[in-house]
Amino acid sequence: xxxxxxxxxxxxxxxxxxxxxxxxxxxxxxxxxxxxxxxxxxxxxxxxxxxxxxxxxxxxxxxxxxxxxxxxxxxxxxxxxxxxxxxxxxxxxxxxxxxxxxxxxxxxxxxxxxxxxxxxxxxxxxxxxxxxxxxxxxxxxxxxxxxxxxxxxxxxxxxxxxxxxxxxxxxxxxxxxxxxxxxxxxxxxxxxxxxxxxxxxxxxxxxxxxx
Amino acid sequence: xxxxxxxxxxxxxxxxxxxxxxxxxxxxxxxxxxxxxxxxxxxxxxxxxxxxxxxxxxxxxxxxxxxxxxxxxxxxxxxxxxxxxxxxxxxxxxxxxxxxxxxxxxxxxxxxxxxxxxxxxxxxxxxxxxxxxxxxxxxxxxxxxxxxxxxxxxxxxxxxxxxxxxxxxxxxxxxxxxxxxxxxxxxxxxxxxxxxxxxxxxxxxxxxxxx
DNA sequence: GCGATACGAGACGGTGCCGTATCGGAAATG
DNA sequence: CATTTCCGATACGGCACCGTCTCGTATCGC
Numbered sequence: 001x002x003x004x005x006x007x008x009x010x011x012x013x014x015x016x017x018x019x020x021x022x023x024x025x026x027x028x029x030x031x032x033x034x035x036x037x038x039x040x041x042x043x044x045x046x047x048x049x050x051x052x053x054x055x056x057x058x059x060x061x062x063x064x065x066x067x068x069x070x071x072x073x074x075x076x077x078x079x080x081x082x083x084x085x086x087x088x089x090x091x092x093x094x095x096x097x098x099x100x101x102x103x104x105x106x107x108x109x110x111x112x113x114x115x116x117x118x119x120x121x122x123x124x125x126x127x128x129x130x131x132x133x134x135x136x137x138x139x140x141x142x143x144x145x146x147x148x149x150x151x152x153x154x155x156x157x158x159x160x161x162x163x164x165x166x167x168x169x170x171x172x173x174x175x176x177x178x179x180x181x182x183x184x185x186x187x188x189x190x191x192x193x194x195x196x197x198x199x200x201x202x203x204x205x206x207x208x209x210x211x
Numbered sequence: 212x213x214x215x216x217x218x219x220x221x222x223x224x225x226x227x228x229x230x231x232x233x234x235x236x237x238x239x240x241x242x243x244x245x246x247x248x249x250x251x252x253x254x255x256x257x258x259x260x261x262x263x264x265x266x267x268x269x270x271x272x273x274x275x276x277x278x279x280x281x282x283x284x285x286x287x288x289x290x291x292x293x294x295x296x297x298x299x300x301x302x303x304x305x306x307x308x309x310x311x312x313x314x315x316x317x318x319x320x321x322x323x324x325x326x327x328x329x330x331x332x333x334x335x336x337x338x339x340x341x342x343x344x345x346x347x348x349x350x351x352x353x354x355x356x357x358x359x360x361x362x363x364x365x366x367x368x369x370x371x372x373x374x375x376x377x378x379x380x381x382x383x384x385x386x387x388x389x390x391x392x393x394x395x396x397x398x399x400x401x402x403x404x405x406x407x408x409x410x411x412x413x414x415x416x417x418x419x420x421x422x
Numbered sequence: 423g424c425g426a427t428a429c430g431a432g433a434c435g436g437t438g439c440c441g442t443a444t445c446g447g448a449a450a451t452g
Numbered sequence: 453c454a455t456t457t458c459c460g461a462t463a464c465g466g467c468a469c470c471g472t473c474t475c476g477t478a479t480c481g482c
Contacts, residue, residue: 016452017451018448018457018458019449019458020457024459043254043255044254047440047441048438057459057461058442058461060459155416157414164395168387169380169383171383172384172387175386179390198376203368203411204368204369205366228479229480230479230480231427235429257470268429269432270429270430278471279471
């Protein structure tokens, strides 16, 4: 594991000679996701194992990526779904949409494993961790902060709660279910709305009316 | 990494000859926790590294544990704090106490890393994962379920929410902060109460009174 | 003191992996 | 057809580690 360069892929593409196989490249990326989906840890992934899973020679991998870190970072980035576009009509609805995105990401079997793998294992791979955090986690949290701040400004959300804590109240339950209960149902499309509405309304029993 | 036997420790203690050094045993356990606390991943721990950190020969480790898995499982079990005793006066207070326990567990630098390491990395170590889940995670969740059920029975908590979801609403935010924000403050002793009360009361802005 | 068992240190064979190099063959350009 | 580059396969040197074993020494029961 050496340094991850800014430019991850080797991109010199000569015009003469046999072109690189797009199929091989896809097979390599697929193989990494397959192995992660089968429960492999990030650190346990080996180039030789990936090559075998992909039905590819090691040289075919090293022709495209400089080293293992570069390959893994590239695959992790490709695996990210695009963030959802938020309608903006209601902060509540946008929160549900954001959480739905997280749920679907977690639902995909591969990503589900990946999420768990990322959060902890990346810690042991500092270069990878730094890059992934800066390029994926942090922008996502910034979006959530903006959304919640809009909710406060519009009067949908109490203004006496720390914005970071608010985000954790929303995201935490989905994270808890994904990480701590690997067997828990995650395919209920109403789960996100239930979480958001429950966090908004509160859990305490009430005698008074809600509005 | 071979199978973890039911009996983890080798426990034949002959009465003749030099007795085993209790100091060495403690140094070994300490060394594992130290390395985890320094950010090492579970999979990256090596017997040789542990022995060096502990200032101990490898044979001294293998004299006590059958293999690496047995050592790690034993250390993980020892590292668990006892669950807090719940006063039982108010479910809200007991929830705060339970969450405080989780916060303190996460706060300890070693445990903080360990928690992150466990949740994801254990996945790649199936024997370890199964044992840890059954012996630590599941009992903890059962306690939380009982506590929440009491809250529902006593009328402190709404009766129209799934108990598992309730638990996730409480535990999730702390988990989120611990795992996704390694730099976030976790040493605020009022954090647990803030989370519990916010989840109980809800996040939505209200015009009506709360009672 | 003597045998038994422990200690730290580290040698040892074996395994698995990294990243490079080489093979014969395949697929492109010109 | 000659050249170039890629292909899968695999050999290679090097490294880190596992779990066993052997040193010379220390500490116990008897």
